Amino acid sequence: QPTSIYVIASNFTANTHVYSRSLQLAKVDAEVTEHGEQTLINAIEADDIELIQKEVSRIVSKVPEGALFLWGCTHFSLVKNVFNEEMNKQNKMNLVVDPALELANIVILRLQNLQN
Numbered sequence: 001q002p003t004s005i006y007v008i009a010s011n012f013t014a015n016t017h018v019y020s021r022s023l024q025l026a027k028v029d030a031e032v033t034e035h036g037e038q039t040l041i042n043a044i045e046a047d048d049i050e051l052i053q054k055e056v057s058r059i060v061s062k063v064p065e066g067a068l069f070l071w072g073c074t075h076f077s078l079v080k081n082v083f084n085e086e087m088n089k090q091n092k093m094n095l096v097v098d099p100a101l102e103l104a105n106i107v108i109l110r111l112q113n114l115q116n
Contacts, residue, residue, distance in 0.1 A: 009072030011036030
């Protein structure tokens with residue numbers, strides 16, 4: 001189990017501290033820090049490649065060594081390759097948790113159950 005979890009999310013989500021509270025309720029014994037990264041989300045929506053690369057570089061540089069890196073917004077999956085490249089460039093070996101794929105699988109299962 002990681003001792004620290006570094007969460008990036010929208011500003012709104014980060015300010016609600018939903019991840020910290022949920023992990024605390026699940027009795028996860030780790031220091032959780034939540035960071036609003038609305039600038040990156042806006043850059044992704046605008047398809048601003050230069051700003052995306054700049055923001056990803058800044059974010060990756062702040063992720064503590066050994067921390068679990070949790071993407072708390074499905075936008076980040078859209079630039080997964082940029083994150084991977086930057087993490088390699090900065091020699092970051094953090095485990096990344098991207099809930100977007102898991103969320104998609106849950107939706108698929110629920111839709112299949114509705115059809116049955």
